[in-house]
Amino acid sequence: DAGVIQSPRHEVTEMGQEVTLRCKPISGHDYLFWYRQTMMRGLELLIYFNNNVPIDDSGMPEDRFSAKMPNASFSTLKIQPSEPRDSAVYFCASSWDIANTEAFFGQGTRLTVV
Amino acid sequence: GENVEQHPSTLSVQEGDSAVIKCTYSDSASNYFPWYKQELGKRPQLIIDIRSNVGEKKDQRIAVTLNKTAKHFSLHITETQPEDSAVYFCASLGQDNYGQNFVFGPGTRLSVLP
Numbered sequence: 001d002a003g004v005i006q007s008p009r010h011e012v013t014e015m016g017q018e019v020t021l022r023c024k025p026i027s028g029h030d031y032l033f034w035y036r037q038t039m040m041r042g043l044e045l046l047i048y049f050n051n052n053v054p055i056d057d058s059g060m061p062e063d064r065f066s067a068k069m070p071n072a073s074f075s076t077l078k079i080q081p082s083e084p085r086d087s088a089v090y091f092c093a094s095s096w097d098i099a100n101t102e103a104f105f106g107q108g109t110r111l112t113v114v
Numbered sequence: 115g116e117n118v119e120q121h122p123s124t125l126s127v128q129e130g131d132s133a134v135i136k137c138t139y140s141d142s143a144s145n146y147f148p149w150y151k152q153e154l155g156k157r158p159q160l161i162i163d164i165r166s167n168v169g170e171k172k173d174q175r176i177a178v179t180l181n182k183t184a185k186h187f188s189l190h191i192t193e194t195q196p197e198d199s200a201v202y203f204c205a206s207l208g209q210d211n212y213g214q215n216f217v218f219g220p221g222t223r224l225s226v227l228p
Contacts, residue, residue, distance in 0.1 A: 042218060043203060102148065105157040105158050107156070
């Protein structure tokens, strides 16, 4: 397995534009997590899914953020409209279960909103 | 919900010396504590973890100790090498209104000086 795959690796967009980040979890993993990493706030959990169902989205900062997982092998995180303060590295991670197992991280998407 | 604190935020040691990073957590029901290492520009990767039924775990130069009574756990790196330079994150699997989820500490930037 190639691990968790995220795309794009880098995204530069203008304020107000829609941004879509993509993630392919490791096959067989039932949990998928979206994290945002910034210097100021560290690693923040935005949302996680179990068997494609959103379980906890309390970390999603605003209504501008939305996430979907239409099937077990694909998830998206969308920001519409984007703002400069959304600039961060967004990580997707997946795991077999949420308790007592490692979460494998993707390589991240570095988003810059200008 | 769970709150994880981590100290120090930065740590510089001479090559060959030991490094210790400490974390505290608030949720007494937390039962799984992983440590992640993130090298510059790369994804977080698990280096060691500990479950609540043990007090210490060791893997070569890395060890983790857990004190459930005091609700703190520590990462110990012995005989440090330049390649140990990275940001280290502790995490706790806590419980909130939605169920279990990981909460990460703010990270410790370790620099090993040759």
